[in-house]
Amino acid sequence: MTAVKRADARKNIESIMDAATACLARDPDVSVAEIAKAAGVGRVTLYGHFESRATLVTQVVARAIQQSDEALGAVDLDGDPRAALRRLLEASWKLTQQYGALIVAAEQSMPHEQFQAIHVGLIDRWKPLMERGRSEGSFRDDQPLQWQLTLLQSVLHAASGAVYRGEIDAAEAAGLIDGTIQAALTAPE
Amino acid sequence: MTAVKRADARKNIESIMDAATACLARDPDVSVAEIAKAAGVGRVTLYGHFESRATLVTQVVARAIQQSDEALGAVDLDGDPRAALRRLLEASWKLTQQYGALIVAAEQSMPHEQFQAIHVGLIDRWKPLMERGRSEGSFRDDQPLQWQLTLLQSVLHAASGAVYRGEIDAAEAAGLIDGTIQAALTAPE
DNA sequence: GAGATAGTGAACGTCAATGTACAGGTTAAG
DNA sequence: CTTAACCTGTACATTGACGTTCACTATCTC
Structure with a gap:
């Protein structure tokens, strides 16, 4: 049970949140695939950090x-x-x-x-x-x-x-x- | 080659256009199924009069x-x-x-x-x-x-x-x- | 350097919507 | 009344997005 995530994982989570913010700000209906690509990350990686599109959106919105x-x-x-x-x-x-x-x-x-x-x-x-x-x-x-x-x-x-x-x-x-x-x-x- | 359509066909086309206008005015992403239901008509009937969703939208917009x-x-x-x-x-x-x-x-x-x-x-x-x-x-x-x-x-x-x-x-x-x-x-x- | 942690693409199942095909039932129109 | 035009529901193929699994690779951390 690791208390903190690995450095690259944290960095990717950041990238994803940032990319998602930018993408969603332009088009509320962007696909998860596009967000992942914009974040420079595989789609599967994204799902490793966020349960679903909805939770990603929720977290991005919460931060905003x-x-x-x-x-x-x-x-x-x-x-x-x-x-x-x-x-x-x-x-x-x-x-x-x-x-x-x-x-x-x-x-x-x-x-x-x-x-x-x-x-x-x-x-x-x-x-x-x-x-x-x-x-x-x-x-x-x-x-x-x-x-x-x-x-x-x-x-x-x-x-x-x-x-x-x-x-x-x-x-x-x-x-x-x-x-x-x-x-x-x-x-x- | 019938010059004019049958009366019920014309009436249905009207209903569909009206329903589509009302539905699209509320939600630009309504499904064809919902429009058909709102028009009181089968989905297939709708496709009998309009080639595709896009042409339906185009015609509705043109009229509007x-x-x-x-x-x-x-x-x-x-x-x-x-x-x-x-x-x-x-x-x-x-x-x-x-x-x-x-x-x-x-x-x-x-x-x-x-x-x-x-x-x-x-x-x-x-x-x-x-x-x-x-x-x-x-x-x-x-x-x-x-x-x-x-x-x-x-x-x-x-x-x-x-x-x-x-x-x-x-x-x-x-x-x-x-x-x-x-x-x-x-x-x- | 070793091992746990994380990333990757490809493949798969699911789901909703679009568009098509069909086989019968209705109805307008002559 | 007859028939061609029209409507209907069901079923099917297709597409695109979501979410998951897998086998494999890379890299962070100690």
């Missing part, structure tokens, strides 16, 4: 969620809501670029409740700031909070797609996102 | 595109750009609800160029109004037009998802979409 949660938790949400929003958007944009469609893969491969729990956890990083901004009059509150949260996600996702298709430059995306969201959260007149 | 194009073409785009935008958004929202994820199915089942042609055709319904609104000062022009077009689609899609998940009411969606887009197209200050 953890890192995302840490990254968002490190953002300073105090002070002017608009400035805080900008900081939060910038951090979220980086995560969106990194993980892209991974969320879709998660939705398809995980039990619905588990996914819901994770998703809610991430959304809750946004909620307090949005609520504060609304009550302080920085953001419009003539629309449901839930809709505004959905909108945030949607715009980030849209930007990710636009960059992927080459419609906009990755460098200018952050500015566009911020400019768009800030405007969308401003009531007319 | 044609109806969409007609609906959008009927919208009055003259006068105040803001008012015209509201009319165009309302029409587009109806189409989005009807066809939902059908566009995704099209992307997966059709040759890329053909899809591109169709997509560009639909986008072009928006472009002139957006360009006019920008040059007349009604809409902000400090962001790429392409990004604003992407944003429009994204918001419509987001609303569709939100309604599906029960987050917002279908009745209020149109107002939210318009309120959001109008604000997003307004430059701050």
Whole structure:
């Protein structure tokens, strides 16, 4: 009963998780074979470390969620809501670029409740700031909070797609996102 | 060589197209079996009328595109750009609800160029109004037009998802979409 | 250097979906 | 009423992905 795995095994597990993250971020339906190839590893090796495609996805998602949660938790949400929003958007944009469609893969491969729990956890990083901004009059509150949260996600996702298709430059995306969201959260007149 | 098909055959073809539209709008990956069941028809019958899944999707998409194009073409785009935008958004929202994820199915089942042609055709319904609104000062022009077009689609899609998940009411969606887009197209200050 | 640990490709069984073939039962249309 | 057109369920071949087994090789660790 070895307590720790061999060095090459650990390295391969890392490679697989990284490759799976990258692949799933692009296409939530990638085959295990492709992930293995991208990781520079035999398909059988992958199955030696992960019981099934589902468990691999689950673990990859778990890691991504953890890192995302840490990254968002490190953002300073105090002070002017608009400035805080900008900081939060910038951090979220980086995560969106990194993980892209991974969320879709998660939705398809995980039990619905588990996914819901994770998703809610991430959304809750946004909620307090949005609520504060609304009550302080920085953001419009003539629309449901839930809709505004959905909108945030949607715009980030849209930007990710636009960059992927080459419609906009990755460098200018952050500015566009911020400019768009800030405007969308401003009531007319 | 019968010139016209029998009445029940025509009726079944209709049922299949309708069912396929509804199913594909919800899930771009529905199986042929499910579509047939939804149409109240045997799977074999479906294959009697459509060579393959791909041709079925293509025909369904073609019909949807044609109806969409007609609906959008009927919208009055003259006068105040803001008012015209509201009319165009309302029409587009109806189409989005009807066809939902059908566009995704099209992307997966059709040759890329053909899809591109169709997509560009639909986008072009928006472009002139957006360009006019920008040059007349009604809409902000400090962001790429392409990004604003992407944003429009994204918001419509987001609303569709939100309604599906029960987050917002279908009745209020149109107002939210318009309120959001109008604000997003307004430059701050 | 020896042995446990890990990696490899090839082969296999399973499963779900696509598409086809067939043998009969229905029904529209003249 | 007759018949050709149509529908149906079952069965089958095919494909692609998943997951496992096996015999063998490579390499980490002590």
